[in-house]
Amino acid sequence: MNPQLESFRYDDAIVRKFLWATFIWGLIGMTVGLLIALQLAVPALNLDIPWLSFGRLRPLHTNAVIFAFAGNAFFTGAYYSSQRLLKTRMFSDALSAVHFWGWQLIIVLAALTLPLGFTQAKEYAELEWPIDILIAVVWVVFAINFFGTLAKRRERHLYVALWFYIASIVTVAILHIFNNLSVPAGPLKSYSIYAGVQDAFMQWWYGHNAVAFFLTTPFLGLMYYFLPKAADKPIFSYRLSILHFWTIVFLYIWAGPHHLHYTALPEWASTLGMIFSVMLWMPSWGGMINGLLTLRGAWRKVVEDPILKFYVVAITAYGMSTFEGPMLSVRSVNALAHYTDWIIAHVHTGALGWNGFLAFGMIYWLAPRLFQTKLHSQKMAELHFWLATFGIILYVTAIYSAGLTQGLMWRAYDATGRLEYPAFIETVMRLMPMYWLRVAGGSLYLTGMVLFGYNLFRTWKSRPAAYEEPVIQAAPLAGDYEELTAPRPAGALARFAQAAWHRTWERLPVTFTVMVAVAVIVASLFEIIPTFLIKSNVPTIASVKPYTPLELAGRDLYIREGCFNCHSQMIRPLRYETDRYGEYSKPGEFVYDHPFLWGSRRIGPDLAREGGKYPDLWHVRHMRHPKDIEAKSIMPGYPWMLTNQLDFDGIQRKVDAMVMLGVPYGDAVTDAPAMARAQAQAIAQSIASQGGPADLSDKEIVAMVAYLQRLGRDVSAPAAASAAGAP
Amino acid sequence: MSASHDEDRLLHHDYDGIQEYDNPMPRWWLYIFWGTIVWAVLFWFNVPGIGVGQGRIADYDASVAAANAARPPEPVAGPSADQLLAMSKDPAALASGKTVFGAYCVACHGPDGGGVIGPNLTDAFWIHGGSPAAVYATVHDGVLAKGMPAWGQSLKPDEVTAVVAYVISLQGTTPAAPKPPEGTADTAAATPASGS
Numbered sequence: 001m002n003p004q005l006e007s008f009r010y011d012d013a014i015v016r017k018f019l020w021a022t023f024i025w026g027l028i029g030m031t032v033g034l035l036i037a038l039q040l041a042v043p044a045l046n047l048d049i050p051w052l053s054f055g056r057l058r059p060l061h062t063n064a065v066i067f068a069f070a071g072n073a074f075f076t077g078a079y080y081s082s083q084r085l086l087k088t089r090m091f092s093d094a095l096s097a098v099h100f101w102g103w104q105l106i107i108v109l110a111a112l113t114l115p116l117g118f119t120q121a122k123e124y125a126e127l128e129w130p131i132d133i134l135i136a137v138v139w140v141v142f143a144i145n146f147f148g149t150l151a152k153r154r155e156r157h158l159y160v161a162l163w164f165y166i167a168s169i170v171t172v173a174i175l176h177i178f179n180n181l182s183v184p185a186g187p188l189k190s191y192s193i194y195a196g197v198q199d200a201f202m203q204w205w206y207g208h209n210a211v212a213f214f215l216t217t218p219f220l221g222l223m224y225y226f227l228p229k230a231a232d233k234p235i236f237s238y239r240l241s242i243l244h245f246w247t248i249v250f251l252y253i254w255a256g257p258h259h260l261h262y263t264a265l266p267e268w269a270s271t272l273g274m275i276f277s278v279m280l281w282m283p284s285w286g287g288m289i290n291g292l293l294t295l296r297g298a299w300r301k302v303v304e305d306p307i308l309k310f311y312v313v314a315i316t317a318y319g320m321s322t323f324e325g326p327m328l329s330v331r332s333v334n335a336l337a338h339y340t341d342w343i344i345a346h347v348h349t350g351a352l353g354w355n356g357f358l359a360f361g362m363i364y365w366l367a368p369r370l371f372q373t374k375l376h377s378q379k380m381a382e383l384h385f386w387l388a389t390f391g392i393i394l395y396v397t398a399i400y401s402a403g404l405t406q407g408l409m410w411r412a413y414d415a416t417g418r419l420e421y422p423a424f425i426e427t428v429m430r431l432m433p434m435y436w437l438r439v440a441g442g443s444l445y446l447t448g449m450v451l452f453g454y455n456l457f458r459t460w461k462s463r464p465a466a467y468e469e470p471v472i473q474a475a476p477l478a479g480d481y482e483e484l485t486a487p488r489p490a491g492a493l494a495r496f497a498q499a500a501w502h503r504t505w506e507r508l509p510v511t512f513t514v515m516v517a518v519a520v521i522v523a524s525l526f527e528i529i530p531t532f533l534i535k536s537n538v539p540t541i542a543s544v545k546p547y548t549p550l551e552l553a554g555r556d557l558y559i560r561e562g563c564f565n566c567h568s569q570m571i572r573p574l575r576y577e578t579d580r581y582g583e584y585s586k587p588g589e590f591v592y593d594h595p596f597l598w599g600s601r602r603i604g605p606d607l608a609r610e611g612g613k614y615p616d617l618w619h620v621r622h623m624r625h626p627k628d629i630e631a632k633s634i635m636p637g638y639p640w641m642l643t644n645q646l647d648f649d650g651i652q653r654k655v656d657a658m659v660m661l662g663v664p665y666g667d668a669v670t671d672a673p674a675m676a677r678a679q680a681q682a683i684a685q686s687i688a689s690q691g692g693p694a695d696l697s698d699k700e701i702v703a704m705v706a707y708l709q710r711l712g713r714d715v716s717a718p719a720a721a722s723a724a725g726a727p
Numbered sequence: 728m729s730a731s732h733d734e735d736r737l738l739h740h741d742y743d744g745i746q747e748y749d750n751p752m753p754r755w756w757l758y759i760f761w762g763t764i765v766w767a768v769l770f771w772f773n774v775p776g777i778g779v780g781q782g783r784i785a786d787y788d789a790s791v792a793a794a795n796a797a798r799p800p801e802p803v804a805g806p807s808a809d810q811l812l813a814m815s816k817d818p819a820a821l822a823s824g825k826t827v828f829g830a831y832c833v834a835c836h837g838p839d840g841g842g843v844i845g846p847n848l849t850d851a852f853w854i855h856g857g858s859p860a861a862v863y864a865t866v867h868d869g870v871l872a873k874g875m876p877a878w879g880q881s882l883k884p885d886e887v888t889a890v891v892a893y894v895i896s897l898q899g900t901t902p903a904a905p906k907p908p909e910g911t912a913d914t915a916a917a918t919p920a921s922g923s
Contacts (some may be wrong), residue, residue, distance in 0.1 A: 245902035282760035422881035
């Protein structure tokens, strides 16, 4: 035996932990998803219980599926594959444990705080500031553990899977920190340091790249390890790996603003997002091609092996959603699809198909190896595959149809030049059959998940009394190293294409990581700097004033209840929008909006010009029991707002935080509660005089009404404020 | 995806048993990639301020102007009082008026017009006048300050007429929970000749 060999063991106990966490959180996240899908079809299921209402549960569903299910799946695969690709145990078992338990703690905290209404109101970044700090700390622990493992590796070069892990770890840290910068206004309350247009930009820079660097690059890394392992085939093309990796890293970062076409975001920014999204099409497909072509000659195996079947559907779903992404980023397509269920269908192709199926395939492959026994039932895995596949098909076909239907109904005109469907509720009712189909599809997928769990459980039950921990031997890296060089072709271009330069980077993890960070940061700054520095992006509107203290409190209730999950506050300059909702939204209207509340989906109508449209009592009755106003409404009721006491004294702290952010509050700085009480009295009187309940002046509903009645009125001259809302 | 399959050349890479081929990138893939880059550069010239594009606001203004030009002329005046009174006794007109009322008006005026947030429509008291022309004007143009939308903008002309006729037909009926009178007794208020 070579005396230079070192002996060590892989840490698979941590991988087993992450595996179980993946399943448990996946089951919970998908169950919540099914519940909220049912709530749209049967609004009574909101049960008039605050922590069970759609607006609070929807973020729980998205966070659980993204960060708990997909996150733990990534960690499962990364901990398993990194040790083997680097021929070493993880850097530190203690850090592995801190990472595991810290991450699960974050998820538990999310599952508690989101239903209780603690939220920053930014999609996929809802968690409040103390949890954000915890996320940053745990992520850094993961990073130290991972890069420490790279440092003590016994494999000279980094395999492509590791490139993708590096990109994910570095970029998620950057995204998380810069989107969540906020000023605390309480133990679980904060305001984004950015306002309006800039906040929207930062949010979608983050939001889109969360899709990129939390759901795409980590899973591409997993694919590069677990697919060739399961298929027992070499990767199709090393050069394709290089090109599609770097182009994904550099191009993805720019794409975020395509979420904001036709909004108050400057047109150059959303166009930049669009053209980079289109350029991203082929780099994304590079991953698909490398995956599918790796299976050349293995297709017979695919027929027999449920694991490879999961991979094939996963990669196909990835290919479909990364074609659809660029297509949706095109302005005219986006005008139709934005705010509709089309986007929901798009993300579910990605989440259920790509992330879900890749995780399932990976775990079916891992389970016998980690539990050191046979998989309990191959047949059951096969059944899981078919149930989940039909579940996805049913889900996305229904929801694509729903999106197209509603998008087309919103823009339909009749022969007299009026909107064909002026009542928003008509466009909602048309979706009901499709909402039921979605419930059916989701149920199939969830049934598959239950089978998956049972299969895993039975496999685990038949594990050996004690796990074997085989001793691995590998030589440490020698200090001196000469790159094996192939004959150098003549000509600079040919040499570049030979990628020997990249081969050198692959054995220099620090250089490699720095290059990734530079690519991501440079691309970000190209967009961020002009967004923040060009004054003309947000022309000032003199008549736009800060919210009164009471309206600010009401805005926080709007945030607490998650109203932004179903209502946008952004009227696009499109004729069918202004005919329906009123004057299109201007950038200058949002300068005091910390955070912005433009929303991304219209399950209910836009509220940007809601102020003054209806009497105060209308809102009171509507919030208490929406069906009193619109018999077919699917909005949950908020009866607790009529009985909960408003915390007047707490308003001072909100105002103080806003002052810190530069919102000009003048006198209210010292006397916010008194100002709020005075305004509350006036509104309560108006409600009573209209025939409503007499004793609402100290209840939350008054603040909510104050906020809703303010929406969108400032832009018209103060004298004409009462006419706001008229097109 | 070409003849290169036959020439698969394994690199000397081996990571935990995973190997890699040195295959070239598929040509169609490269061509489309270059194509999107060229397109991206060209499209940049569509951005207002940078290139020749007019921009979304100009596009919007143009679309509104075009729609206004193409809109069929609206009748200058609404239906006459006599027409409305006649319709308020015509079962077909009342049926369609009732449908419109059920969809848009009940939220504020109650299912039987007895008034909830908005006033009682069955009594002889009117805030904005009770003559057929006044009721028509209130419905068509709205009273935005009080939360009454301008229905003429969103409903079709015959829907507005039908619902006004229906409202006139409610005069003298007895709602389940009438809201107390608001406004003034309008002596000119039109009552359907043979109220139901």
